[in-house]
Amino acid sequence: MRFLIDFFPILLFVAAYKLQDIYTATAVLMAATVLQTGIIYGIDRKLQTMQKVTLVLVLVFGVLTLVLQDERFIKWKPTVLYASMGIVLGAALWGWKKNFLQILLGSQLTLPTAVWGRLTVIWVGYFLFMAAINGYVAAYYSTEDWVNFKLWGYIFPVVFIIGQGLYIARYIKDDSNGAEKS
Structure with a gap:
């Protein structure tokens, strides 16, 4: 269910683009993201x-796209988002010696500190890769190609999440065995 909630703004964006244009699609994306945020x-x-x-980036870049009638803003929004997240995670880990990923997810996952460190480095790499690939497609391909990439490019996060799950699975302790031994 959560995957559908996460995915529906991009589906509506692509559909609106195919039926109308990038500006209609941008307005639909903005509305869908507000609705998605409300549902979550x-x-x-x-x-x-x-x-x-x-939400903030979709609204800011969406407004800039619509007011200035310049599609580059909405096309570069993912690059800004991914690059920002990668930079913040990296700066926190290496500069401030804080693991934001562990701070955010540590209450949900119990992992060794070294694994949290490696996981954060993997996330930094993922975010910077996604920023670069979106930037490349936005800069060198048509808007039609970029919109298609937004839809079919979802393979990257799916593969990333599956790979990440496989990586951390061996470090997650099975609490049910411990509960039975008590």
Whole structure:
């Protein structure tokens, strides 16, 4: 269910682009992201930092796209988002000696400190890769190609999440065995 909630703004964006144009698609993306954020808040009664940042960037870059009638803004929004997240995670880990990924997810996952460090480096690499690939497609391909990339490019996060799950699975302790031994 959560995957559908995460995916529906991009599906609506692509559909609106195919039926109309990039400006209609941008307005649809903005509305869908507001709705998505409301649904997530309704379910969880809170928003993660990434959800808040995504909402703000979609609205800011969307408004710039619509007001200035310049599609480059919405096309570069993912690059700004991914690069920002990669830079913040990297700066926190190497500059401030804080592991934001562990701070954000540590209450949900118990992993060794070294694994949290490697996981954060992997996330930094992923975010910077996604920023670079979106920037490349936005700069060198047509808007039609970029929109198609937004849809089919979802393979990258799916592969990343599966790979990450496989990586951390060996470090997650099975609490059910411990509960039975007590």
